Amino acid sequence: MIQDSILYALGFAWRKRVFLRACFPEMSLVFVDAPEAVPPGALLAVWGVPALPLLAPGVRLVRVEDGFLRSVGLGADWVRPMSWVLDRRGMYFDATAPSDMETLLATTVWSPELLQRAAALREMIVHEGLTKYNVGVGQWSRPERGQRVILVPGQVETDASIRYGSPVVRTNLELLRRVRVAHPDAYVLYKPHPDVVAGLRLRGEAESRAVDFCDELLVHVPMHYLLERVDEVHVMTSLAGFEALLRGRKVVCHGQPFYAGWGLTQDLLPMPRRGRELSLDALVAGALILYPRYFDTQGAACGTPEQTLQELLAWRDRSRGRLSWSQRLWRPVLQLLAWWQDGKRRRSA
Incomplete structure (x- = not known):
């Protein structure tokens, strides 16, 4: 546990602050807008892995991101989260260095009770x-020719x-092209990211040519429905894997x-740093039980992923796949904001 009594938080939007308070109830939070406001030796919370200027000596970071069972709706739509992850070593998606997630998976002694859970x-x-997002409507049927079906999210x-x-x-x-070259006889499905489909993030470079390398492009079919009906999935880093x-x-x-x-x-880029073999339930225990923090629908911390699952199910039943009135109202504004931010990221890449 972090023993500090004060946590500085840099650049957290108002809508995220209630969740940060729930993650650190024992600490006083100081929200700042500039790195210069963080004193030497402080503990500093940041979202994701932002590019930070030189911080004061001894400043320690705790990185924050969305969890893997997030919501009914898209984070880009400002839909409230049901889980976050906190990481003091790095971040789970940063493969360039160890993270709390990687260390947890590499070192935990898995009890029978935890694995059963x-x-x-x-x-x-x-x-x-x-x-993660629990969005989408519609159905899909496998091709009648009996081909092996590969999904590319x-x-x-x-x-x-x-x-x-x-x-x-x-x-x-490029991912689609590689899949098609390696598996010329397979039936390849491509499902664009839901943020892109919603117009909340920019489409990828030349992504309009996806139809040249897949047999079918699926937009609105729910991810879980597809995963239950395909043979294999090829990813870069997508949580769909x-x-x-x-x-x-x-x-x-x-x-x-x-x-x-x-x-x-099957890893096309092996990682020698992760040499341990895990069971699927050990991976689930680490990723969904030990690593995340969970919230209830009011933003307060709750203890278990099981409770969060029940709340997600009730939320999904209420929404029935429809956008709320506030989402419909705000989406045009969020689309403009997202396009501007994505364009800025592309120019700086």
């Missing part, structure tokens, strides 16, 4: 069709997870996501 949690997630190409976790393949089109593992699918990693390197995936 993870197995039950995994079975509930699969049975209820839960994923798209990512937002300006995301840090690609920059820090996929050193070779960095675009959706982890969600596919939960459902017993073969996962091929062209990048180095947090779930690669533990003997559960």
